[in-house]
Amino acid sequence: MKLLMIHVWNGSERSYRGRFSNLLSYPSLTLAVIYSLIPEGVFEQIDLIDENSQRVSYDKEKYDIVMLSFDTSSSLTAYKHCDEFRKRGSYIVCGGYHATALPDEVLQHCDTVICGPAEISVPEFVRDFSAGEPKRKYRNYNVCPADFPMPARNKITKRRKLKIPAVVADRGCSNCCKYCSMRTMWKSDPRPVESVVNEIKSLKAKMVIFYDPNFFGKREYALELMRALKPLKILWASNATADFGYDHELMQAAYESGCRGVLIGLESLNSQSLTGVGKRFHQADKYKEIIDNIHSHGMAVNGCFVLGFDSDTEEELLALPERVDRLGLDLCRFAVLTPYPGTKLFEEFEKQGRLITRDWSRYNQHNAVFTPVNFSAERLDEIYRIVWKKAYSWRRVLKRTFSSPWRKNGYVFILLGANIGFKFLGIDKRFRK
Numbered sequence: 001m002k003l004l005m006i007h008v009w010n011g012s013e014r015s016y017r018g019r020f021s022n023l024l025s026y027p028s029l030t031l032a033v034i035y036s037l038i039p040e041g042v043f044e045q046i047d048l049i050d051e052n053s054q055r056v057s058y059d060k061e062k063y064d065i066v067m068l069s070f071d072t073s074s075s076l077t078a079y080k081h082c083d084e085f086r087k088r089g090s091y092i093v094c095g096g097y098h099a100t101a102l103p104d105e106v107l108q109h110c111d112t113v114i115c116g117p118a119e120i121s122v123p124e125f126v127r128d129f130s131a132g133e134p135k136r137k138y139r140n141y142n143v144c145p146a147d148f149p150m151p152a153r154n155k156i157t158k159r160r161k162l163k164i165p166a167v168v169a170d171r172g173c174s175n176c177c178k179y180c181s182m183r184t185m186w187k188s189d190p191r192p193v194e195s196v197v198n199e200i201k202s203l204k205a206k207m208v209i210f211y212d213p214n215f216f217g218k219r220e221y222a223l224e225l226m227r228a229l230k231p232l233k234i235l236w237a238s239n240a241t242a243d244f245g246y247d248h249e250l251m252q253a254a255y256e257s258g259c260r261g262v263l264i265g266l267e268s269l270n271s272q273s274l275t276g277v278g279k280r281f282h283q284a285d286k287y288k289e290i291i292d293n294i295h296s297h298g299m300a301v302n303g304c305f306v307l308g309f310d311s312d313t314e315e316e317l318l319a320l321p322e323r324v325d326r327l328g329l330d331l332c333r334f335a336v337l338t339p340y341p342g343t344k345l346f347e348e349f350e351k352q353g354r355l356i357t358r359d360w361s362r363y364n365q366h367n368a369v370f371t372p373v374n375f376s377a378e379r380l381d382e383i384y385r386i387v388w389k390k391a392y393s394w395r396r397v398l399k400r401t402f403s404s405p406w407r408k409n410g411y412v413f414i415l416l417g418a419n420i421g422f423k424f425l426g427i428d429k430r431f432r433k
C-alpha cells in the first residue's frame, strides 16, 4: 500500500509570507510526528508533502490513503485536495485544528476524521484500515506524553526552511484565553524531562526552537527542564506569558540554559480588552517593566498584538506603533482578532450574530471576519495594514534593531534579518495595490 501525507497550506498564506518565507518557517514538525506514528510494515511507500515549500500533484502517484493535516485558513485548499484525490480512488483521512473543531463539515470531504491528538488515533486508524474496518471518527485524548515517539525529522524536507529544529516539551497551556485555538487540541501535560533532553541531544543542533505555547507555564517543570538543558550548551527560544518577566529566578535559569529570546502574546495595551478575552493575568501598564526585566537578563522579546477587541478604539489602535516604540521590543507582530471555530470567542460571536463570513480562507489573522464594536470590519482591515506599515517603516526597523540590547551580544544580524523579514511579510504589498 502507498500512503501520502500532506501538511496543507493555502496559497494566499504562502504569498503573504512572500520571498522571505524561508527566514520565517521551520520544517514541518506535524509531518515528522505523524510519520513516526505509522506502524511499521504496513505501507511499502510513504510520501510527505509540506505545502509551504512543495507542490501537491494529484496524478504523480496513485495512493491508497491520503492523510491531510490543516488549520482553518487552509481548510478550503485541503477540501480541494481531498476531492481530487478521492476522485482518483484514494481513501482520505483528515486531522488537525479545523478537523477537531468541525469534524462533521470536514467529513463531507473525507472518509475518516481524526480529532485531537494523533498519538493513539493514527495507529488505531491504520490497524482498523488494514483490517478493513476503518471508523468515520477517531477522538482519543488519553495520550501519555512519556509515550511520544521520536519525530521522524529525517523524512521531511528542509529545503527553503530555517535550519533550526523545533521541539515540544509541553504542547498545552493551562490558561483560558477565549480566542485560543490551541486549547481545542491539547491539554497541558509536559513530557518527561529526560525524553526532551534525549531528543535534543539526538538533533546535534546548536539552536532549537520550542513550539510550546507557554514554555514557563508549569514553573517547577520549566526549572527542571532548564537545569537539564544547561549542560547541552544550546541556544533556544520559545513562547512565554508576560508573568515570565516578573520572575527573576526563572529568567536567570532561562538565560543560563541558553534561552536568548521569548515571544509574548502581549495582545493589547488596553487592560479592558485583556480582561474581556480572559487574559487577566496580563497587565498592560506593566509591559515596559517586564520587557526591561527580560532584557536585563540577556533575552530579546518579540511582542505580539491583536487588533479588534471589543474595547479597542480606532485612536488607540492607530497609536500602537508609537506606543510599541516606547516598550522597547526587539520585534513586534500584529494580527486581526480571529474567532476560530472551536473557541469560546467563535461561540460568542456566532450567538451575537457578529460573524460576517464563513469563508475559512479569510480566517487567517489578516482579515476582519466579524463585526467589531467601535468601528466597521473594513476599517479594522485598514487599521491593521496602517499599523503594520507604520511599525515596519525603515526608520523603525533600524531603530528597533540598533537600540536592542541584543546588538551588544552580536546577534544584530539575526535581529535585523527578522525585522526585515517581517517588513516584507506581504502586508506592505497590499498597500501598494
Ligand code: SF4
Residues within 6 Å of the ligand: 173, 174, 175, 176, 177, 180, 181, 182, 183, 213, 214, 241, 265
Ligand atoms: S496564554 Fe497563550 S497558549 Fe495559553 S490559552 Fe492564552 S493564548 Fe492560548
